[in-house]
Amino acid sequence: MRDPVLMSRRLLLKSAAGAVLATACRTANPSAPKRPRQIGYLSTGPRLPADHPAYVAFRDGMRAESFVEDTNYEMTYRYCEGDPDRAVPLAVDLVYAGAEVLVVTSTGATQAARVVTPNVPIVMIASHDPIDAGVIKELVKPGENVTGQSLAGATLMPKQLDYLLQLAPVRRLGYLSPTFPTYAQAYPSVTDAFERSMRAAGKPLGIEVISPKVPKTGDVGQALATLAAESVDALFVIESPTWFTGAVSQKPINQIVDFATRRRLPLIGAQRMYAADQGFLLTYGDVRSAVDMHRSVARYVARILRGERPGDLAVDVPKFWELVVNAKTASAIGLDVPQPVIAEAALVIH
CATH class of the missing domain: 3.40.50.2300 (Response regulator)
Known part of the structure; x- marks a missing residue:
């Protein structure tokens, strides 16, 4: 049986060349309309409707940071729907689609996204214990490309x-x-x-x-x-x-x-x-409820889109x-x- 992680990495490397070429084309044509910022959302759970309270809260949080969906940012959602083996291929799909930030719902989704990309910023909505999971080094200065919220x-x-x-x-x-x-x-x-x-x-x-x-x-x-x-x-x-x-x-x-x-x-x-x-x-x-955490995680996403490094943003823990x-x-x-x-x-x- 082929290693799905290895296959996903190969697919990602192939897709990276296309992404670089597309970026070069946009740069060469400065008159082209500015593309909204791209955010990928990876969930290990079931598919939820667009008007789910958690998603409404995330949009409210982004709006408070001057980001309005379908105006200056766009969301792409992917759901494992109960099959965690889908997490890595879906993370590859989001990176291939041009996600500049990956918002992930769980510890497992965080690990899967981290396997796929050491570069695209990953923001955890709720990780059980990200240090034990091996995705960050410490809470205050997590390092590399992961930050967000921990349930401790x-x-x-x-x-x-x-x-x-x-x-x-x-x-x-x-x-x-x-x-x-x-x-x-x-x-x-x-x-x-x-x-x-x-x-x-x-x-x-x-x-x-x-x-x-x-x-x-x-x-x-x-x-x-x-x-x-x-x-x-x-x-x-x-x-x-x-x-x-x-x-x-x-x-x-x-x-x-x-x-x-x-x-x-x-x-x-x-x-x-x-x-x-x-x-x-x-x-x-x-x-904090899931709705609360979706609203507050938006601030991490906004700060990263403005240029801050995820590894420099302290992980939020329950107070x-x-x-x-x-x-x-x-x-x-x-x-x-x-x-x-x-x-x-x-x-x-x-």
């Missing part, structure tokens, strides 16, 4: 487990994360990095982490069967666009929530939307965290939420 997910896991233990005794924790490809030897497996962080958080608390393999497609059927056989006490789900692909009845997120509800298992995660919209018992994480408790879910699975937890919650859903 690994640092939150001990506190997430602490809240869980206040709600229920847990000795065996089910842990679900999609399987992401290892895009190049230089980059560690995102899946393995997430799992190591959770095991490290659980060990001092006496929690054994049960982490069945989830196929890259996000098909959770076999993984849930394994967790049932292992008699786990609770379930932690890493945030990922992969969970939201497919038809409504087949979306992995719906299967996961149904599994936890039927077995009366506490289900926890990091982002507010999982408790507020999906019925998780508890989430603890960054106060405020929030606890969200779904009391309705707690009641459904027969749990009483202690008053101290209620008192700390930024939002309690009844």
